[in-house]
Amino acid sequence: MRRKEVLMDFISDFLTKFVAQLQSPTLGFLIGGAVAAAVSSRLAIPDAIYKFIVFMLLIKVGLKGGIAIRESNITEILLPALFAVLTGILIVFIARHTLAKLPNIKVVDAIATGGLFGAVSGSTLAAGLAVLDAQGMEYEAWSAALYPFMDIPALVTAIVLASIYTSKQKKLAAENEYRSKQEFYGEQKEYGQQRITASGYPHEEQNHRVEIWPIIKDSLQGSALSALLLGLALGLLTRPESVYESFYEPLFRGLLSILMIVMGMEATARINELRKVAQWYAVYAFIAPLIHGFIAFGFGMIAHYATGFSAGGVVILAIIAASSSDISGPPTLRGGIPSANPSAYIGASTAVGTPVAIALGIPLFIGLGQAVMGG
Known part of the structure; x- marks a missing residue:
């Protein structure tokens, strides 16, 4: 009887916190953008402004992470980084042995989709950090630096698997x-x-033979990852605290709200592309982000008990696993897997995967982290 009461209390606590997360302004702007596009609004945000906002958000995240790495013990990062690598690789293999087995799904398209879902969305990461900050949930600032540890292995794995399959x-x-x-x-x-x-x-x-270095090089040179790595380097090697606190930090939430509007509009626009391919992509794109997030959350829990990785850090690992790359991933996969259909993997990611990761994944994993670890 006692166990049943504990379980019911846990479920009640989790649901309360999950519903509270759904009311965050970040999700509201995302939904607002989707509705605006759905009613054929003429609202438009120039692509140059969108790219500038993404740059500003990611360099801010990188600066904060670089400052934290400079002040932390590097051994604390090793286990979470290893789990990020494993998660990125595992996500691609999951797509290869699940999505690729479904009717009317081409294997190379499934592998490319897995690569994109294994790679990381900088905008989803930024949204997750904003919600964590708003909730007062503590996390290691360097946890944002887990981004490339998951992103690059996923893209490399996808391109290698696709090349092996195509060669065979x-x-x-x-x-x-x-x-x-x-x-x-x-x-x-x-x-x-x-x-x-x-x-x-x-x-x-x-x-x-598949050349690995060109794939890694393309990933590192992608605009999103370049901005994050630049911020990390500046935070690690210089003393940018004053400009960070006076300029980047105050602008963060405002810029993020505009980005969410753009992403909501983009999601609605991509639905038409998704209709051109098998409907199984929509099913996969809805379920996969949550499964990927739970896998990373489990890895994060191991790091939590082994090294003291914070509840917020576990949530960030889950959020980046639930995300799918929306900036640097698509061009990398276009070049690395030219035989794959971009409408399939980009449509699945942008139209369904990213909204699910933000609207459901972020509140789900924050609520779970608070309920499990009391973060």
């Missing part, structure tokens, strides 16, 4: 073509180390 398919197609030509002509020829291509001409077998 090409090899299989060439061998099938060779066998059909043999059967057609009734000939048995020795080709040594050669294969017959789809065009019917023999060539030396190629060693399909």
Whole structure:
């Protein structure tokens, strides 16, 4: 009986905190932008302004993280960083063995979708930090630096898996073509180390190798990650406290509210793209962010008990896992997996994944963190 009462108290406490999170202004602006686009409003925010806002938010987050890293024990970061890497890789494999198995889903499209959902959204991270600050929930400022530890491994894993799959398919197609030509002509020829291509001409077998460094380089050079890393470097190597407190910190919530309006409008616009591909993408994009967040939350709990990782830090790890890249990820995947359909993975991320991560993921994991750890 006592256990039942404890469980009911926990559920009641969690639901109360979850509902309270849904009333945050961050989510209100997101919904407002979605409604404005849905009613065909002529409201428009220039792309240059959007990119500037993202830059400002991420360099602010990076500055705060760099200052915190400078003042912290580097060993505290190792276990959460390892879990961030594992989460990013695991998310891609989950998509490969779930989404790719569903009807009318191409394997390369599923892998690219997993890569985008494993990568991190800087805007979702900024939104999560804003809500945590508003709730007074403490977290390690360096936890924002977990971003690249999850983002880059996810993108690299997706591109490598897609390349391996594509190479195997090409090899299989060439061998099938060779066998059909043999059967057609009734000939048995020795080709040594050669294969017959789809065009019917023999060539030396190629060693399909994936170059990892160019993928990492493209990720690091992406606008979102570059801004965050620049902020981290400045916070770590210089003394930017005065400009941070007088300029970046006061502007943060105002800029974030504009960003949420833009993202809400973008989500509504992308729904049309999502309709062009299998509806399973919408189902996946709704469920996956929450599952990914719970996986990261579990890893974060291990770090919490092992190293004292804060409740807020656990929540941030879950939030970035629930997010899907909206700035640097798409161009990286376009270049790395050119055979994948951008309407599938970008539509799934922007139209469904990001709104779910912000509107449900952030309040869910904050409420869970407060209920479980009393943060």
